Structure formats: structure tokens, C-alpha cells
Amino acid sequence: MILHLNPFTGLAGDMLLAALLDAGADLEAVRRAVALTGLTGWRLSAERVRTGPLSALRVRIDVQDDATERPAATLIEMAFRTGLPVAGAALTAIAEVEGALHGVPAAEVHLHELGGHDTLIDIVGCAAALRDLGVTRVHCAPLPLGEGTVRTRHGVLPVPAPATLALLRGARVRGGASGEAVTPTAAALLRAAGAVYGEAPEMTLRATGYGAGTRELPDRPNVAVAMLGTPAAGHETQIVLSTNLDDVTGEVLGHVLGRLLAAGAADAWVTPAVMKKGRPAHVLHVLAPAERADALQEVVFAETGSLGLRRGTVEKVALPRHFETVELYGQDVRMKRGPWGVKPEHDDLVRVAEVTGRPLRDLAREALDAL
Structure with a gap:
């Protein structure tokens, strides 16, 4: 599945999560992934709100622990417990950027504003939603940078914040927004997901979702738009690199x-x-x-x-495919279905095998039987 994001007024972790849920990601699958981190004292919910003339989804995180500071290494370890590479990579990127900015090794970084429940839940939640939707490619329109200042533990900083700018290196950006339009959490998620910036790719549109931010804007809805599609059938020109x-x-x-x-x-x-x-x-x-x-x-x-290295052009023929989900021993397993068959995703089977101790080939057969 292809995901194209339109950061209409900007992008934050909670806006991205809300947009993915609105596009069809399973909230319970997201909650189960967050629970695997070992985080306690939280509740994640989603509500439909009106922002300007649009109806959109907004996520709400209620916590009993209001601590906002944690060692980055702790959060990274918790993220990797979920088996979601995007979550671990996003938090690792934050730690590396913060370490470079403050002149300390990434392993010794202590996160202040980004060390609370919200950061971990947004990052793990988005990674789980991407997996649940079967997203394999992420595209994003140019990001509005924003302007102004933001108050942090280190004092007043310019917007975009230095960490955000470092995480956006290589991204396509634009002006035209006020305040903090892109958060470090969103920037880290886009980097970890390997986002490609530019126009929407050719695809067959399957679903859309609108994720609402918390700010109320006077002249427009405060939303990020998620568009899900399948690759257009037929030939696609790609590049082969070899060395x-x-x-x-x-x-x-x-x-x-x-x-x-x-x-x-x-x-x-x-x-x-x-x-x-x-x-x-x-x-x-x-x-x-x-x-x-x-x-x-x-x-x-x-x-x-x-x-x-050598570069050559090839024609790739991509047949349509989509993902279905079955449940095995309380775990979600994605099933990739094409015109000529269906196959369980190996990484999901490995995760179930680690939890249950059952042989991988038995789980593959059980997943097919569960369809």
C-alpha cells in the first residue's frame, strides 16, 4: 500500500496518527503495540471533531504520569520491544540529532520535552498504524516550515526548532505557515519511514483520512491528510544499482x-x-x-x-495486491493477497513465534486456515 501525505497546515505525531486511524488503521492494534513497550499509566482514544468546515479525527492521550523527561536510551529500548523498526529508528534519529546538537553521545542523551508519554505513544502508534494498513511506501508533499519562536527547557528557540531542521535534512520544505508547523516527532517518523517528497505518485486511491491538530486556525481547517492507494497496474520504470x-x-x-x-x-x-x-x-x-x-x-x-557502481533502467511489472489481517494467538498477522495467491507476512509470523514458541511453518499454515 502507498501512503501519500498532504501536510496542509503542518504535521505533528498526533496529527499523523489520527489521519492513519481515520484512513482505516485499527485503534486496538495501535493500543496493543503501545502496550508492548511496557509503558503504564496511559489511555489512548480518538474522537471525531470539526475543524473549520471539515470533520476530522483527533487522538487524545490521557496519562497518570506527567513526567516529560526520560533518557533517550530508555525510550529506544521500549520502542524496539514492539518489533516495529520504524518506531525504533525514529527514536534513534531523535537521540542522534539531540546528541549532535548538544555535543554528547546519543547513548547519553536525556530528552526533555520529547521524553514524555506522548512522544513514545505517537511514534509507536504511527508505526503500528503503518503496519496495520500494509503501507510499504510513504510519500509526502513539501512540508511547511513555520516561523516564530518556541519555549523549551533550553530557553526560547527559533522555529523550526534546531532538532526539527536536523531531522528534515533532505526533505522538501516550503514557507507559508506560522508557529511550529512541523514537530520533531513528525520529522523523525518521516525520516524513519523513508518518506519520498514531491507530488502524489500514480496510484489507485483506496482510502483517505483527516487528522486534526490541537490549534484552531482562523482561516482554514488544521488538518493533515492521508491518502492510501495501491500501485497502478502495469509497467513501472525503475533503476537497478549494482556494485x-x-x-x-x-x-x-x-x-x-x-x-x-x-x-x-x-x-x-x-x-x-x-x-x-x-x-x-x-x-x-x-x-x-x-x-x-x-x-x-x-x-x-x-x-x-x-x-x-553501475546504473541501469528496467521495466518492473507490478500486479495489484492488498493486505488482509488475521489474528493468531492474540497477535495480528498481515496476509498479502495478489491475483494468484495469498501469503502471510514473515515478520508477523516471527513475532507470533517468539511469543508462542510454535514452529514458523505451523503458524504459516494456521494463518492461511484462519482466512
Whole structure:
């Protein structure tokens, strides 16, 4: 599923979560994911509100613990308990940016305004909603930067806040908004999800959602719009990147594949090869949407140290597919259905196997039987 975001008046973590819920994400699935963090003393709900002339969804987080400061390492550990890579990556990005701004290692960062329940719930909630909706690609229109000042633990800072600007490096931005239009939480989520900035991609529109912010604006509704669609059937031009590597370990190659997929690669794989003088080697291949090819090329160079690569154009035929969800032992398992069959998502089965101790192949059969 493709997600395209229109940050009409800006974007915050709670606005994104509300828009995804309004587009069809299951609130109970989001609550279960947050519960896996071990966080206590919270309640997450959603209500329909009117903002300007529009009806939209707004999330509400009620907490018994009003502490807003926590070590970043604690929040990162809690996020990774959920098995949601986007959540862990978003909080890691926040810690790295804050550490760079204040001159301390990321592992020693202590979050102030971003250390409360809201940050963790928004980030884990959005990651869970993306998984529930089966989102594999995130696109976003240019983000309004905002202007003015914001008061923080470190005093009055310019808007956009320094952490937000650092997290938005590489994003497409625009003027035309007042106040804090984009929050660090939203910026971190977009980075972790590998968002591509620009016009909406060609797709078949399936659902829309409107997430309301808390501010009331005098001349317009304060909303972020989520549009969900499936890739248009037919041929799609993509770029193949490839490079020969004879000095990179298998552990590093595994890490590189994960980085490439998280950064928006359509696929990434490694094949064995024999180079000159009989040297054993590997060939790293990356299938890249045209708009992500340059960014993915930089990931290859940075992670492998390669001095060059090959680029070629291919025609990819993408058949329509959609996700259904079944429940196994209290856990959601996504089922990818195409024209010629259905298959459970491997990562979801692994999560159920870790909880239950059951063999993976038995769970795959049970998931198919549950349809």
C-alpha cells in the first residue's frame, strides 16, 4: 500500500496518527503495540471533531504520569520491544540529532520535552498504524516550515526548532505557515519511514483520512491528510544499482540490505561472484524507484566504501495486491493477497513465534486456515 501525505497546515505525531486511524488503521492494534513497550499509566482514544468546515479525527492521550523527561536510551529500548523498526529508528534519529546538537553521545542523551508519554505513544502508534494498513511506501508533499519562536527547557528557540531542521535534512520544505508547523516527532517518523517528497505518485486511491491538530486556525481547517492507494497496474520504470564487493563482510552486507530497504528500495539482494585473480566476492544489487535512486546510491557508497557502481533502467511489472489481517494467538498477522495467491507476512509470523514458541511453518499454515 502507498501512503501519500498532504501536510496542509503542518504535521505533528498526533496529527499523523489520527489521519492513519481515520484512513482505516485499527485503534486496538495501535493500543496493543503501545502496550508492548511496557509503558503504564496511559489511555489512548480518538474522537471525531470539526475543524473549520471539515470533520476530522483527533487522538487524545490521557496519562497518570506527567513526567516529560526520560533518557533517550530508555525510550529506544521500549520502542524496539514492539518489533516495529520504524518506531525504533525514529527514536534513534531523535537521540542522534539531540546528541549532535548538544555535543554528547546519543547513548547519553536525556530528552526533555520529547521524553514524555506522548512522544513514545505517537511514534509507536504511527508505526503500528503503518503496519496495520500494509503501507510499504510513504510519500509526502513539501512540508511547511513555520516561523516564530518556541519555549523549551533550553530557553526560547527559533522555529523550526534546531532538532526539527536536523531531522528534515533532505526533505522538501516550503514557507507559508506560522508557529511550529512541523514537530520533531513528525520529522523523525518521516525520516524513519523513508518518506519520498514531491507530488502524489500514480496510484489507485483506496482510502483517505483527516487528522486534526490541537490549534484552531482562523482561516482554514488544521488538518493533515492521508491518502492510501495501491500501485497502478502495469509497467513501472525503475533503476537497478549494482556494485562488486570483495572486502565487505557478510555481517556488513546484511546491515546494508536492511538500510537500503528502510531507505525506500523496492528490493535489495546479494549474489556471489568470483573476481579477477580468483578472489571471492559479492555483487550488491538495489532495485530503486527513480526518485530514490540518488539517495540509495549514497547509502551504498557510505556503507560499503565502494568507489563506483553501475546504473541501469528496467521495466518492473507490478500486479495489484492488498493486505488482509488475521489474528493468531492474540497477535495480528498481515496476509498479502495478489491475483494468484495469498501469503502471510514473515515478520508477523516471527513475532507470533517468539511469543508462542510454535514452529514458523505451523503458524504459516494456521494463518492461511484462519482466512
